[in-house]
Amino acid sequence: MSTTPDIRFPRSSSETGRVAPKYTRHGGGTKGGFEMAAWLFMRLSGIVLVVLIFGHLFVNLMVGNGVHAIDFGFVAGKWASPFWQWWDLAMLWLAMLHGTNGVRTIVNDYADRDTVRFWLLVVLYAAATAIVILGTLVIFTFDPCPVINGVRTGADFCPKP
């Protein structure tokens, strides 16, 4: 089916003047493409996150020595492998976007003053951006044995200078 341009939208809002300004929709007919994408993203990322998070928990807490094996060296060992780098990156991005979008909808639903809503969203997006950027940097630039001022430092397993 294609849209039929010959039928006009009988939008009534401004014509009658009976409706309190509070109830006239912002913009009147804003396209919901973003809202639809956000709605779909929440469902799809949710499914993927279930796999990623439970895989993460299983590998960290159950396999081998389980929870007792977790230390700096364990994380360093995992991030030495591109597989786990990308796994954790996917988990970080999806969880942050999923969570941020969830809080965005809550703010939209419950903040009834425009300025309050605006500033809550600014804080939310700033926090999410900072965490995503920092997390991504950490995953890809993580070096368990950094060289600081020409001196190799870090964990016990690092080659001694």
Added chain:
Amino acid sequence: MTASTAEPASKVELPASVGGGGEIPTFDITLRVRRYNPEVSEESHWDEFKLTMYGTDRVLDALHKVKWEHDGSLSFRRSCAHGVCGSDAMRINGRNRLACKTLLKDLDTSKPITVEPIKGLPVEKDLIVDMEPFFQSYREIMPFLVAKGHEPTKERLQSPEDRERFDDTTKCILCAACTSSCPVFWTDGQYFGPAAIVNAHRFIFDSRDDAGDMRLEILNDKEGVWRCRTIFNCSEACPRGIQVTKAISEVKQAILARQF
């Protein structure tokens, strides 16, 4: 007949001792009504009325008793008084229901029964709200048949299966119980609301209608179906038992199916 004549007594005279099948138990209730009169005060307040009611009485009968015998200034809407016109949706004990379909005996009569106007719409007086924002959303989804091509000389035939597809959403009486039970609507009144989506559903899934695409486009708005959080308040509030949340998710799926 003069205006002061009381209701004619029953033609059948029964001694008080007989009672029998005709005897209806009575009980005392306290009705707490949210009162608002902008001509007197900008503040609303609660009024309490102690009433003796019958086991067959509904909340609407209690409101009638108040208006006719205690306080004539009490204002509320009611037309048919039998659950069809959708005039008397109100918040009874915190839940949206029709006053004419809520039997007093089904409520907890040991505590005061609270009656408030439905939420999210501007109150005009007592239990009367301005329904215009609600009907504005309703009009926007084009709640009428839009058919292309030549008009048939006979009625537009439809198979029972095709009719069944949207049967549930034809039951809507536009009482606004669903829309005014929706927390998303309470916030800013921008959301189209369950009732508008239900009535769009009624035409979107009608095989005789040709403007389904246009209605889906309207409901793909920022304030359209995607603001539904599937909390089921609307399905619970609907006095006609329409599966409102189900209808909304069917519209969501139709919009998605159209995109991909």
